[in-house]
Amino acid sequence: MGVSPLHHLRKGVLTIAAAFVLSAFLSAAASQAFVPELAAAKAGQGLHALAMHGAPKYPPDFTNLEYINPDAPKGGVLRMAKTGSFDTLNHHIIMGTAAEGLAMTSDQLMQRVWDEPFTLYGLVAGSAEIPEDRSWVVYRLRPEARFHDGTPMTAEDVKFSYETYLKHGHPVRRRVYGLVSHVTIIDDRTIRFDFGAGYDPETVMILSLMNVLPKHYWQKHDITKTTLTPPLGSGPYKITSVDAGRRIVYERVKDYWAKDLPVNRGHYNFDTIVYSYFRDDDIALQSFKAGEYDLRREYDVTKWSGAYDFRALEDGRVIKEEIAHGRPEWLRAMVFNTRRPVFADARVREALDQMFNHEWLNSTLYGSKMRRIESVFANSELAARDKPVGEEMAVLEQYKDKLSPRVFGEAYKSPSGHMRDRQRRALTLLREAGWTYKDQRLVNAEGRAMQFEILGGSKADEKIALEFARTLRRIGIEVNVRTVDSAQFAGRLDNFDYDMVTYRWINSLSPGNEQMNYWGSQAAKQKGSRNYAGVRDDVVDALADSIARTRERSQLVTRARALDRVLMHGYYMIPLFYAGTDMVARNAEVKRPETTPVYGVVLESWWRETPPKTAP
Structure with missing residues (x-):
C-alpha cells in the first residue's frame, strides 16, 4: 500500500495505513523481558515516546526530527494527482471510497516517525504510561489539544473514538481494539486502556495510532454514513473545497494547535494541497507533462524509463530523481x-x-x-x-x-x-x-x-x-x-x-x-x-x-x-x-530536505520556494 505519501504518512504506515496490515491476532502474550525505557513508566512517569523494540531514538527534550528542515518556509501550493474517484469525506468507516488526503485533517494519540522502524511520539497524548508487559496503557492528553472549532480534546473524545472504531471502523482496527478488556476515564485528560487475552506487545502501538474524533460533532451527525460535507477535524489541514469525485482542496490551519511540537516542526509547509482525479494513470501522466500538477510518484519503471520526454524536464522546470530508501519493497x-x-x-x-x-x-x-x-x-x-x-x-x-x-x-x-x-x-x-x-x-x-x-x-x-x-x-x-x-x-x-x-x-x-x-x-x-x-x-x-x-x-x-x-x-x-528507490518527478520549485529517512520520501517535510519575480 499504492498508498500515496501524504495519505499514509498521517497513518500508521504499513501496520494500519492502506489496508496494511493487522489481522489474525495471536494467543495470550508471553511475559516480556525488562526494557530500560519503561523504568520511568514503572515509577509513574509518562513516556514521551513508545518504541516497538528497544528505546526511542529521540530524547524527551528533542527539538526536531533529523530528516526535516526546521527552517522550511511556509506557503505555496502543492498540486497532486490521483486516479479513480471518491464519494465520501468520512474515512473513519469502510463504506464508500474516501478522498485522498483526509488523514491530514485528523490527529492521532501518538505519531509515527520515519527514521525508526516503529516508534511513536506523543501528539494528542503528551505522554503514555505502560508496564513492562504492556498489558495496559494510560494516556495523558495535552491541555492545548484542540479541534478546529476550538473545543478541547478530552478523555471522553478518546473513549468515544475507541467505541466508534470498535463498532464501525475497518475490520483491521476492530480486531485490535477488540483486545481491549476495559476502558477507564481517570479525569478529563487522562484515560486508561486494559488489554485482555490475545494482546501482544504491538497492541499498544496500534491503539496509540487512534484518531481522536470530536464526540460533540458526531453525536449530531451519523458517522456510519458517507458524506460530502467536510467533518470537523483537528489536524494540520482542513477541507475548503470539494468537487465530488474530481477534486479536493485542503488549506493549512494557520493556528493548528500542534504546529510547534518537536515532532511536527518542519512539517506541513504548503498552504494549500490540491488532489485532482484522473480516469487513469496515462491521462494523469499527460496532465503532469502539461504542468497541471506539481509532483508525481512513479511506480511503473517502463514509464519512468521511456515516457518522461517533455520540454519542462529538458529545461529544468521539472526535476526527475530516484531517491534511495531502506524500507522493505512491496x-x-x-x-x-x-x-x-x-x-x-x-x-x-x-x-x-x-x-x-x-x-x-x-x-x-x-x-x-x-x-x-x-x-x-x-x-x-x-x-x-x-x-x-x-x-x-x-x-x-x-x-x-x-x-x-x-x-x-x-x-x-x-x-x-x-x-x-x-x-x-x-x-x-x-x-x-x-x-x-x-x-x-x-x-x-x-x-x-x-x-x-x-x-x-x-x-x-x-x-x-x-x-x-x-x-x-x-x-x-x-x-x-x-x-x-x-x-x-x-x-x-x-x-x-x-x-x-x-x-x-x-x-x-x-x-x-x-x-x-x-x-x-x-x-x-x-x-x-x-x-x-x-x-x-x-x-x-x-x-x-x-x-x-x-x-x-x-x-x-x-x-x-x-x-x-x-x-x-x-x-x-x-x-x-522491485526498484529499490522512490521515483519522483517534481516541479523545480518544490524542494525537499537533504536527509531522506529509512522509509523514504516524506512529502509532509517538503516545501515550495517560488523564485522572486524580476522587475519589469
Missing part, C-alpha cells in the same frame, strides 16, 4: 493458490519458478533497471541471506524434523542459466510430482492436462503473465490470462477465486501481527484475509507468531529472516521485481 508476485490441487505440491511450484524467464522480462520490459525479488522483505535487513547461522540457525533447528534440508542451506536465489537447462530441471521436478510431458501436453497419471488461469488487475500485470504463459506452453501447460476490472478483482481476491493471482503484500521494517494474516493457517481459511497463497504450515505459524512477540530488534531480525527463508523455499509465489 512483495509483488504471481501467487499460487495452494488450495487448488494443481498447486498443492511444492515441486510443481518450484518447477514453474524455473520456467519464469525473469532476465528476459527485466531486459525487455524494464531495460534491466529492476531487481528480482528474492525475499519476503526485499531491500531490508530482514531479508534472509547466505546460510543460517547463530540465533537464526538455533530458531530453525527447533523445527528441523518439519523442514526441508534446503532451508538450512543458502537463502533463495532466482533460477539462472540457459532456459533450456531450466526447462529440463522443471520437467524433472514435474515428473517427480507425477506429471508427464506427452503429445505436447503435460498430463498427470489420470491423463488430465495441466491448465490454469492467472488473474490480474492491470495491463502491466497482464504483460508479465502473457509472457509467462507463452513460456509454459513449451512444456505443455495451457495457461489462460484474465485481466478484470477493480471491482471484480477485489471480489475474486477476497473469495480466493483464482488459480494464480498477480498481487502484492506490503511490509515494514517492524513486521508484526500482519504476518499471521499474510501466512497463517487460520487466515488461509478466512475469506478476505491476505493469505492469498493459502499457506498452511505449522512452522510458518510458529515463526509468524514469534515475530509479533519479540521485544529486541535483534530477535525480530532473526525471526523475520527465518520466516523469510521458510516461505521462499516453500515456493508459494513467483516473485516479480
Whole structure:
C-alpha cells in the first residue's frame, strides 16, 4: 500500500495505513523481558515516546526530527494527482471510497516517525504510561489539544473514538481494539486502556495510532454514513473545497494547535494541497507533462524509463530523481493458490519458478533497471541471506524434523542459466510430482492436462503473465490470462477465486501481527484475509507468531529472516521485481530536505520556494 505519501504518512504506515496490515491476532502474550525505557513508566512517569523494540531514538527534550528542515518556509501550493474517484469525506468507516488526503485533517494519540522502524511520539497524548508487559496503557492528553472549532480534546473524545472504531471502523482496527478488556476515564485528560487475552506487545502501538474524533460533532451527525460535507477535524489541514469525485482542496490551519511540537516542526509547509482525479494513470501522466500538477510518484519503471520526454524536464522546470530508501519493497508476485490441487505440491511450484524467464522480462520490459525479488522483505535487513547461522540457525533447528534440508542451506536465489537447462530441471521436478510431458501436453497419471488461469488487475500485470504463459506452453501447460476490472478483482481476491493471482503484500521494517494474516493457517481459511497463497504450515505459524512477540530488534531480525527463508523455499509465489528507490518527478520549485529517512520520501517535510519575480 499504492498508498500515496501524504495519505499514509498521517497513518500508521504499513501496520494500519492502506489496508496494511493487522489481522489474525495471536494467543495470550508471553511475559516480556525488562526494557530500560519503561523504568520511568514503572515509577509513574509518562513516556514521551513508545518504541516497538528497544528505546526511542529521540530524547524527551528533542527539538526536531533529523530528516526535516526546521527552517522550511511556509506557503505555496502543492498540486497532486490521483486516479479513480471518491464519494465520501468520512474515512473513519469502510463504506464508500474516501478522498485522498483526509488523514491530514485528523490527529492521532501518538505519531509515527520515519527514521525508526516503529516508534511513536506523543501528539494528542503528551505522554503514555505502560508496564513492562504492556498489558495496559494510560494516556495523558495535552491541555492545548484542540479541534478546529476550538473545543478541547478530552478523555471522553478518546473513549468515544475507541467505541466508534470498535463498532464501525475497518475490520483491521476492530480486531485490535477488540483486545481491549476495559476502558477507564481517570479525569478529563487522562484515560486508561486494559488489554485482555490475545494482546501482544504491538497492541499498544496500534491503539496509540487512534484518531481522536470530536464526540460533540458526531453525536449530531451519523458517522456510519458517507458524506460530502467536510467533518470537523483537528489536524494540520482542513477541507475548503470539494468537487465530488474530481477534486479536493485542503488549506493549512494557520493556528493548528500542534504546529510547534518537536515532532511536527518542519512539517506541513504548503498552504494549500490540491488532489485532482484522473480516469487513469496515462491521462494523469499527460496532465503532469502539461504542468497541471506539481509532483508525481512513479511506480511503473517502463514509464519512468521511456515516457518522461517533455520540454519542462529538458529545461529544468521539472526535476526527475530516484531517491534511495531502506524500507522493505512491496512483495509483488504471481501467487499460487495452494488450495487448488494443481498447486498443492511444492515441486510443481518450484518447477514453474524455473520456467519464469525473469532476465528476459527485466531486459525487455524494464531495460534491466529492476531487481528480482528474492525475499519476503526485499531491500531490508530482514531479508534472509547466505546460510543460517547463530540465533537464526538455533530458531530453525527447533523445527528441523518439519523442514526441508534446503532451508538450512543458502537463502533463495532466482533460477539462472540457459532456459533450456531450466526447462529440463522443471520437467524433472514435474515428473517427480507425477506429471508427464506427452503429445505436447503435460498430463498427470489420470491423463488430465495441466491448465490454469492467472488473474490480474492491470495491463502491466497482464504483460508479465502473457509472457509467462507463452513460456509454459513449451512444456505443455495451457495457461489462460484474465485481466478484470477493480471491482471484480477485489471480489475474486477476497473469495480466493483464482488459480494464480498477480498481487502484492506490503511490509515494514517492524513486521508484526500482519504476518499471521499474510501466512497463517487460520487466515488461509478466512475469506478476505491476505493469505492469498493459502499457506498452511505449522512452522510458518510458529515463526509468524514469534515475530509479533519479540521485544529486541535483534530477535525480530532473526525471526523475520527465518520466516523469510521458510516461505521462499516453500515456493508459494513467483516473485516479480522491485526498484529499490522512490521515483519522483517534481516541479523545480518544490524542494525537499537533504536527509531522506529509512522509509523514504516524506512529502509532509517538503516545501515550495517560488523564485522572486524580476522587475519589469
